[in-house]
Amino acid sequence: MKKILTLLIGLFFWVSVYAQQDSTLWKPTLNVGLRSYFMRTSYWEDYKNDYAWGQMARIAFTSKLPHHFQVQAEYLGFLNILSSDLSALDSRVSNLNRYEVGLFDVNHLDKTVFGKIGNLHLDYLRDNFQASLGRMEINSPFINAQDGRLSPTYVEGLNWNLRVNPRISFAQHLITGISPRSTGNWFDLGESIGMYPVGRDENGQGSDYSGNTRSDFINILDLKFRLNSASSLILNHTLVNNIYSAYLAQWDKNWELPSSSFQWITGFQTTIQHGIGNGGNEDIALRYKNPEDFHWILSGRIGIKSEKSLWHINYTKMQGEGRYLSPREWGKDPFYTFIPRERNEGLGQVDALSTYFQHAFPKKSLQLYSYMGVYFLPDPADATKNKYAMPSYAQANLGLRYNPKKWMEGLNLHLILMGKTALNQQDLRPAWVYNKVNLFHTNLILNYTFPSN
Numbered sequence: 309m310k311k312i313l314t315l316l317i318g319l320f321f322w323v324s325v326y327a328q329q330d331s332t333l334w335k336p337t338l339n340v341g342l343r344s345y346f347m348r349t350s351y352w353e354d355y356k357n358d359y360a361w362g363q364m365a366r367i368a369f370t371s372k373l374p375h376h377f378q379v380q381a382e383y384l385g386f387l388n389i390l391s392s393d394l395s396a397l398d399s400r401v402s403n404l405n406r407y408e409v410g411l412f413d414v415n416h417l418d419k420t421v422f423g424k425i426g427n428l429h430l431d432y433l434r435d436n437f438q439a440s441l442g443r444m445e446i447n448s449p450f451i452n453a454q455d456g457r458l459s460p461t462y463v464e465g466l467n468w469n470l471r472v473n474p475r476i477s478f479a480q481h482l483i484t485g486i487s488p489r490s491t492g493n494w495f496d497l498g499e500s501i502g503m504y505p506v507g508r509d510e511n512g513q514g515s516d517y518s519g520n521t522r523s524d525f526i527n528i529l530d531l532k533f534r535l536n537s538a539s540s541l542i543l544n545h546t547l548v549n550n551i552y553s554a555y556l557a558q559w560d561k562n563w564e565l566p567s568s569s570f571q572w573i574t575g576f577q578t579t580i581q582h583g584i585g586n587g588g589n590e591d592i593a594l595r596y597k598n599p600e601d602f603h604w605i606l607s608g609r610i611g612i613k614s615e616k617s618l619w620h621i622n623y624t625k626m627q628g629e630g631r632y633l634s635p636r637e638w639g640k641d642p643f644y645t646f647i648p649r650e651r652n653e654g655l656g657q658v659d660a661l662s663t664y665f666q667h668a669f670p671k672k673s674l675q676l677y678s679y680m681g682v683y684f685l686p687d688p689a690d691a692t693k694n695k696y697a698m699p700s701y702a703q704a705n706l707g708l709r710y711n712p713k714k715w716m717e718g719l720n721l722h723l724i725l726m727g728k729t730a731l732n733q734q735d736l737r738p739a740w741v742y743n744k745v746n747l748f749h750t751n752l753i754l755n756y757t758f759p760s761n
Contacts, residue, residue, distance in 0.1 A: 336371040340758040345458055345751070349407050352746045355738070356398040360391035362411035364458040368427065376434055380444075382427035384459055386492070388412055388420045398742055403505060406743035407649070410457045413492040414503055422492040426462050439468040443494070446481060448528050449556050449579075449642035450546045450634050454489045456648065456724075456751065461638060462487045464494065465525075474534070481528040488637035497523040497548075498588065501596055504636045505696065505743075507654060510598065512691040517596040521588035523550045538562040550585035551597055552634070556642060562613075573620060575609035577644060581632060596633065603628030603656075607644040611664075618666040626658035631695050647679045647703050649726050649749060656693030659684040673713050679705040682731065688740050700731040701745045718758060724751035 343366070348359040368382035394405045395417050413419050429442030443464045445453055453460035464485035471477045487494045488503060502518025509515045526548050533541040539561035546554045556579045563572035581603050588596035604627060611620025622644035626632060634653055641651050645660040652658045662681030669675070682702045686693035703726065710721040730736055730745040741747075 336369040337760055339366075339368045339370075339760050341366045341368075342754075342756045343458055344754040345411055345456075347408050347411060347752075348750045349405075350748050351741070352748075353741070355401075355742050356396070356405070358392045358394060358405045358408045360394065360408035360411050361389040362391075362458050363387040363389055366426070376432055378431045378433060380427050380429055380431065382425070383423060384426050385423040386412065386421070386458055398738070400738035401742040403739065403743060406505065407749060410490040412490070414490045416492065419492070424459075424487060424492050424494070426459070426487075436471040437469070439466070441466050443485075443487070446483075448481065448530065448546065448639075449544050449558075450554055450639055451481070451483065451526060451528065452639035454640050456753070457489050459489060461489045462494075463526075476534075477532045479528075479530040479532075481526070483526040483528070484524070486638065491637075497526065500637050501588070501635045502637075507695040508691045508697065509593070510631075510692050515596075515695075516594055517588055520591075520594040521551075521596045523548055523588060525549045535561075538564070547584075551583070551588055552581055552601070553584050554579060554581040554634070560609075570612050570614045573609065573611045573613055573618075575607075575644060577605075577607040577642075579603075579605040579607075579642070581605075581634070583630075596635075598630045601628070601630030601633065603630075603632040605632070605643060605658075609644045616668045616670070619664065621663045622661070624652075624658060624660040626652065626655065628656065631656050631693065633695070645681060645683075647681050647705055648724070649705070650683075650701075650703055650728070652683065652685075654695035655698070656686055673711040675709040677707045677709075679703070679707075684731070688737075696744075697737075697740055698744055699736065699740050701728050702731060703728045716756075718756055720755040722751075722753040722755070724753075725749075726751075 343364040346361045350357045365385045366382065368380070370378060370380045372378050391408060394409050397404065409417060413422055425443065427444055429440045429444045432439045443462055444467065445460055446463045447453060451463065463483045465481065465483040467481045469477060469479040485494055486497060486500050488500055491503060498521040501521045506515040506518055526546065529545045531543040535541055542558040544556040556577065558575065558577040560575040563574065565571060583597050583599035583601040585599060586595060587599045605624060607622065607624040609620050609622045611618065624643045624645040631654055636651065636653060640646060641653060645662040647662060652660065660681060660683045662679060664679050666675065666677040683700060685698055685700045688694050688697040688699045706725045708723040712719055726749040728745050728747055
C-alpha cells in the first residue's frame with residue numbers, strides 16, 4: 309500500500325516540476341463540494357436517543373497529461389458540529405451507538421476535526437480501454453461506496469476496464485488497501501475488518517477477529533453484456549484472499565407494453581459464497597469466517613415504470629451452512645431487497661420481501677420515494693445463524709430529494725425518514741432492540757457543489 313502511495317506522490321511532484329517548463333501540461337479542473345448531514349435516532353421505549361450534525365468539505369482536481377494520461381486528487385475534511393455523547397452506553401446494552409457514529413471517525417470518536425485523502429490516482433484513457441492506479445472509489449456488488457454518511461468507501465490498487473465491443477465489457481479490480489466509510493485513515497485489508505460492530509462468534513461469545521484478521525488482496529472480475537437495448541447480464545467473481553469467494557449473476561430486462569408509456573421491469577439474481585483459506589486466522593477463536601460456510605442466495609424483481617414513476621416488488625431467499633459474511637466495512641448488500649440503513653449480512657437464512665415506489669415532479673425539481681420490507685430471520689438467540697442477534701423485522705423508508713435548479717444550481721436536499729419494528733414483540737431482549745428495531749430514524753442531508761472552473 310505504501311509503495312503505491314509513494315509512486316503517486318512522486319508522480320505528482322514530477323508533474324508539478326515539469327509544469328513549470330510546459331504550461332500546457334498542467335490544466336487542472338477544480339471541483340469543490342460541501343455536504344452537511346444531520347441524523348437522529350429515537351426509540352419507542354426508554355433507550356438512549358442520539359443525534360449528530362456533521363460537515364464535510366471536499367476539494368478535488370483533475371488534470372490531463374500527454375499520451376492519454378490524467379491525474380486525479382481529492383482531499384476531504386470533516387467536522388463534528390454538534391452531537392450527543394456517542395461514546396456513552398445505554399444502561400442496559402453494552403454496544404455503542406450504531407447510526408450517528410457513522411458521520412465521524414468510528415475509530416476516534418473524540419476527534420472533532422479530521423480529514424483524509426480520498427481519490428489519488430493516475431489514469432490511462434483510450435476509447436475502449438481505461439486503467440487507474442492508486443486510490444479510488446469503487447462500485448461492485450460486495451465492495452462498494454455504501455449508502456449515505458459523509459464519505460464513501462475508497463480502495464487502493466489497480467483497476468482496468470476493456471470494452472470489447474458496444475455490447476461486451478470486462479473489468480478487473482486488484483485491491484490491496486481500503487479506507488472504509490466512516491473512517492479517517494487508510495488500512496491494510498485485514499486491519500480494516502472489525503472497525504464496525506463485530507457481533508458474536510459461533511459459540512455466542514463476542515467476536516475477537518478485530519485486529520487479528522489476515523487478507524492480502526481482493527480480486528474482482530466483472531463481465532457485462534448488453535444483450536439488447538432492453539436487457540443486460542452481469543457476471544461477477546469476488547475473491548477475498550483467505551476469507552471468501554463469491555459468484556454473482558444478475559439479469560435485468562425491460563418489457564415494452566403495446567400502446568402504453570409504461571414498461572414492465574424484471575430482474576433475477578443468483579449468488580454463491582463460500583469460505584476459503586483459514587477464514588482470516590488459523591486460531592478458530594480469532595478467525596473472521598468459518599472456511600466451511602457455504603450459501604446460495606436467489607433474488608428476484610418485477611415492476612413497472614414510466615417516464616416519471618417507478619414501482620417494483622422484490623424477493624430474496626438465502627440458504628446454506630453457517631453464516632453469510634462479507635465485511636460491513638467494505639460495502640452494502642447487493643440483493644434486490646436491500647433497503648438503506650439495514651443489511652442482511654451475518655445471517656444463515658433469510659426470507660425477505662420488499663417494495664419500492666418512486667415518483668418525480670420535474671417542474672418542481674422534486675422526487676418522492678418509499679421503501680417497505682419484511683425480513684424473516686433466524687432466532688436472534690442462535691449465534692450460529694444470526695451473528696448480530698437481529699430479530700425478524702419490518703422496515704419502511706420515506707424519502708424526498710429536491711434540486712432547486714432555478715434558484716441555486718448545485719444544491720441538493722435529501723430527507724430520509726425510517727422506521728423499524730420487530731415482527732415479534734414478545735420476549736425481546738434490550739440487545740435485540742437497541743440499534744436494531746422499534747425505532748424512528750431521521751436523516752437530513754444538504755449537498756452543494758460549487759460551479760467548476
